[in-house]
Amino acid sequence: MEERKSILPIFYEVEPSDVRHQRRSFAEAFEEHEEKFGEGNKEVEGWRDALTKVASLAGWSSKNYRYETELIKEIVRVMWSRVHPSLTVFGSSEKLVGMDTKLEEIDVLLDKETNDVRFIGIWGMGGLDVLVEKSLLTISSDNEIGIHDLIREMGCEIVRQESFEEPGRHSRLWLRNDIIHVFTKNTGTEAIEGILLYLDNLEEADWNLEAFSKMCKLKLLYIRNLRLPEYLPNALRYLNWSWYPSKYLPPGFQPDELTELSLVFSNIDHLWNGIKYLNKLKSIDLSYSVNLTRTPDFTGTPNLEKLVLEGCTSLVKIHPSIALLKRLKIWNFRDCKSIKSLPSEVHMEFLETFDVSGCSKLKMIPEFVGQTKRLSNLSLGGSAVEKLPSSIELLSESLVKLDLNESVIREQPYSLFLKLQNLMVSSFGFFPRKSPHPLIPLLASLKYFSSLTKLKLNNCNLCEGEIPNDISSLSSLERLELRGNNFVSLPASIHLLEVFVIPGSEIPEWFKHNQSVGGSVIEKLPSDASNSKLIGFAVCALFPSQDNPSAFPIFFEFIWYNYITGTTLGCYVFEIYPGFSDHLMLGILPKRDKNAILPNEVEFVFKILSSGCTKEVKQCGSRAVYEHDMEELISIMNQSKCNISVYEGTDEQEGVMVKATTSRSGGSDDEYYSAEE
Numbered sequence: 001m002e003e004r005k006s007i008l009p010i011f012y013e014v015e016p017s018d019v020r021h022q023r024r025s026f027a028e029a030f031e032e033h034e035e036k037f038g039e040g041n042k043e044v045e046g047w048r049d050a051l052t053k054v055a056s057l058a059g060w061s062s063k064n065y066r067y068e069t070e071l072i073k074e075i076v077r078v079m080w081s082r083v084h085p086s087l088t089v090f091g092s093s094e095k096l097v098g099m100d101t102k103l104e105e106i107d108v109l110l111d112k113e114t115n116d117v118r119f120i121g122i123w124g125m126g127g128l129d130v131l132v133e134k135s136l137l138t139i140s141s142d143n144e145i146g147i148h149d150l151i152r153e154m155g156c157e158i159v160r161q162e163s164f165e166e167p168g169r170h171s172r173l174w175l176r177n178d179i180i181h182v183f184t185k186n187t188g189t190e191a192i193e194g195i196l197l198y199l200d201n202l203e204e205a206d207w208n209l210e211a212f213s214k215m216c217k218l219k220l221l222y223i224r225n226l227r228l229p230e231y232l233p234n235a236l237r238y239l240n241w242s243w244y245p246s247k248y249l250p251p252g253f254q255p256d257e258l259t260e261l262s263l264v265f266s267n268i269d270h271l272w273n274g275i276k277y278l279n280k281l282k283s284i285d286l287s288y289s290v291n292l293t294r295t296p297d298f299t300g301t302p303n304l305e306k307l308v309l310e311g312c313t314s315l316v317k318i319h320p321s322i323a324l325l326k327r328l329k330i331w332n333f334r335d336c337k338s339i340k341s342l343p344s345e346v347h348m349e350f351l352e353t354f355d356v357s358g359c360s361k362l363k364m365i366p367e368f369v370g371q372t373k374r375l376s377n378l379s380l381g382g383s384a385v386e387k388l389p390s391s392i393e394l395l396s397e398s399l400v401k402l403d404l405n406e407s408v409i410r411e412q413p414y415s416l417f418l419k420l421q422n423l424m425v426s427s428f429g430f431f432p433r434k435s436p437h438p439l440i441p442l443l444a445s446l447k448y449f450s451s452l453t454k455l456k457l458n459n460c461n462l463c464e465g466e467i468p469n470d471i472s473s474l475s476s477l478e479r480l481e482l483r484g485n486n487f488v489s490l491p492a493s494i495h496l497l498e499v500f501v502i503p504g505s506e507i508p509e510w511f512k513h514n515q516s517v518g519g520s521v522i523e524k525l526p527s528d529a530s531n532s533k534l535i536g537f538a539v540c541a542l543f544p545s546q547d548n549p550s551a552f553p554i555f556f557e558f559i560w561y562n563y564i565t566g567t568t569l570g571c572y573v574f575e576i577y578p579g580f581s582d583h584l585m586l587g588i589l590p591k592r593d594k595n596a597i598l599p600n601e602v603e604f605v606f607k608i609l610s611s612g613c614t615k616e617v618k619q620c621g622s623r624a625v626y627e628h629d630m631e632e633l634i635s636i637m638n639q640s641k642c643n644i645s646v647y648e649g650t651d652e653q654e655g656v657m658v659k660a661t662t663s664r665s666g667g668s669d670d671e672y673y674s675a676e677e
Contacts, residue, residue: 009059010075020055022048036564072153168192168211183207186214194220201225202243219257241266247291248272256280264288271296279303287311295319303327305350310334318342323366326350334358334379345369355379357403367391374398381405395420402426405456426455440466447473459484504542504584510632511540511621519606519617522563523624525598533627534598536590541606541620543583555609560589563601573609582618588625 011019018024033044065071138146147155156174163169167178168187172194179197182188188211195218202225209231212218219237227245236255244266251272258278262285269291271284277300284301285308286292294317298304304325309315315336323343329350333339335358342356342365349371356362357379368375368391375395380388381403388409392399399420426449439460446452446468453476457467462485471477480500507515514523523537543556558572570589585606591598606617623629 007054007057008075008078009054009057010071011055011059011061011063013062015063016055016059016061019051022051026051032564069153069157072150073157076154076157162191172196180207183209183211186211188212188214190214190216193217194222196220196222197224197226198222199225202227239263244268259283261285266292268292270294275300282306284308290314293317295322297321298325301325306330308332309336310355311336313337315339323347329353331355337361342366346372348372349374351375353377353379356383356385357381357405359383365389368394377401379403380407380409383407385409400451405458420449426452443468446471449474451476453477454479456481457485458482461486463487500586505582507540507542507584507619507621508586511538511623514623515619515621517619519620521604521620521622523602523604523622525600525602525624527600534591534624535627535630536588536625537602537604537622538625539585539587539589539604539620539622541585542618543585543606543608544615544618545582556585557607557609558585558587559605559607561603561605562599563603564599569599569602 009016014025018026022030030044030048033047034041037044060071060075062068062071065074159170159172162171166187167173167175168182168185168189169191170178171191173179173182173192174196176197176199179195182192183205184207186208192215204227207228209228212231212233215233216235218233218235221232221236221238222240224240224242227243232239232250232253232255234253234255235257237257238260239255239258240260240262242262242264244263247267247269249272254276255278257280259280260283261281262283264285264287266286266289268286268289270293271286275297279300280303281301282303283306284304285306287308288311289309290311290313292309292312292315294315295309297319298321302325305327306329307322307325308330310332311334313336315333316338318339318341320343323346326347327350328348330353331348331351332353332355334355336356337358337360339356339359340361340363342362344364345367347370348368351368351372352374354365354368354375355377356365358381360382361384363384363386365380365385367389372391373394376398378392378395378399378401382405385407386409402420403426439457439462443466446455447470452474455474455477458481462482464487467482467487471480514521516522519541521539525534537560539558539560541558543554555573560569560571561567562569572587602622604620604622606620608616
């Protein structure tokens with residue numbers, strides 16, 4: 001079989017002559033490669049030769065096209081014209097051995113003489129996996145699928161080719177002008193299966209909604225920030241309409257195939273009257289629908305898995321049928337400030353999240369009866385709940401997040417807490433000062449919580465010496481919050497936490513040999529660093545105070561790179577409540593592998609991520625840490641932590657936090673450093 005190959009170069013925002021002669025950014029890149037690998041390196045010379053050859057081939061240059069879509073259309077057209085002739089059913093025996101019989105069967109099923117539509121499914125290895133490998137498609141941890149812009153543009157072009165003249169004949173509508181055309185000219189057809197309209201600001205529209213009546217196959221409707229007269233097709237499977245204008249769903253609306261209903265910021269007072277049978281409905285989200293007064297009867301939605309009514313501040317009546325939603329996984333009533341009561345018990349085998357934080361009038365939560373053994377997140381912070389249900393003892397193995405922040409639970413069942421040794425996140429706060437302090441028994445038992453990653457003890461009225469020294473034994477702890485307490489120093493052992501943020505206005509003297517104004521600093525290592533007793537890096541950064549601090553944190557990103565190759569070595573994302581004073585971040589990045597080959601230069605970059613924050617990092621510094629430096633480093637960090645007393649009382653939000661998130665990126669150097677040692 002003769003193998004056919006074609007190379008069609010695309011010069012995107014680059015001059016072909018620069019590629020051919022390796023000028024500008026290409027010259028800089030090759031200088032770095034030659035410095036790293038040496039002049040005359042065969043691999044580097046091979047790269048030069050390849051670029052010279054490819055730049056001589058006929059292809060496309062983005063500068064010749066006004067819009068990227070025009071470039072993409074041309075690429076698709078040429079590729080299709082080249083590939084299409086080879087896509088034949090027969091004449092393939094030389095390529096696919098033993099496939100002739102199967103191909104004949106497919107040809108019979110296709111019945112090419114008839115003028116009908118046929119759908120073919122092929123079982124085997126995915127295209128999907130190939131797309132993921134080539135970074136054309138991503139699948140997030142919560143199973144959300146993202147696609148590369150080129151794939152998206154190609155899909156859009158395929159839809160456009162369904163009808164160049166009339167968007168009402170497209171299977172999907174997503175362009176504002178096309179959607180307006182269809183609804184003002186009433187040109188909707190049964191071809192339309194999905195509509196997505198995303199507006200930045202709330203708008204009113206006076207459209208002819210008869211167009212909906214023609215869309216008998218409409219399955220997906222996603223509308224954001226648009227008010228329309230009500231009409232909803234029964235074929236819908238996915239309905240997402242923020243700012244939905246009506247007080248309830250249309251009485252005749254019976255979407256038997258509906259799986260997801262999202263009407264956030266809606267004008268809904270109630271969803272429907274009586275029982276509406278929607279057996280396939282799995283998710284209801286009415287968040288911040290401030291006019292909602294009652295939930296529907298859930299009898300007809302037995303397969304509901306997600307119920308989110310967060311911020312529905314007028315919600316009062318909870319239908320008792322909610323207790324029988326056996327498949328419910330997420331119960332989110334956060335900040336429903338008018339709810340006073342819930343059913344006394346619930347039968348929910350699959351329940352994972354129960355959140356009534358901020359329900360300031362709710363005094364009791366249900367008992368979890370039956371097989372409720374998957375509950376991992378219990379959030380009661382800011383509620384009026386006075387006592388935990390006795391059934392919580394059954395959750396000792398599953399519960400990983402417990403939020404009692406600002407709760408009124410005074411007599412803590414400490415024997416219960418000792419059973420919750422799988423806890424990863426725990427929050428307490430606003431305890432009255434009495435002797436002994438209610439939290440002392442719990443703090444004394446912290447060493448047993450080896451899985452704890454986040455611990456929040458804000459506003460707990462803790463005094464000097466009440467944070468136990470063995471807090472460092474929390475081997476998994478990533479974040480510690482201690483705002484609003486009454487101590488001026490921290491246990492000496494806390495230096496073992498890798499990153500922390502404290503009030504401070506100067507870079508410590510220990511970093512004087514390598515400081516930089518702004519948000520980046522480069523650490524150069526000696527040539528024998530790999531064989532020395534280098535154990536890692538210490539870094540610091542000075543973050544500015546805010547003119548108008550709020551109750552919301554500011555997020556910062558800290559990334560470190562191999563300065564020569566640009567490879568990302570690691571990343572922190574953390575938050576602080578900045579108040580009116582500057583803050584100092586101190587961190588230790590341990591060397592992961594004693595035998596690792598180290599980069600000659602490492603760059604540390606600090607960025608402010610929060611929108612609306614106009615200030616930048618003031619200063620930063622870094623220092624390579626060797627074995628003989630550790631004692632001095634511990635002393636420096638402990639002295640810095642003690643400086644917290646200087647700022648005592650200046651701002652109720654001042655305090656200490658430890659890193660919030662860590663991540664690492666690809667590249668061989670990723671094996672050498674880690675924020676998670």
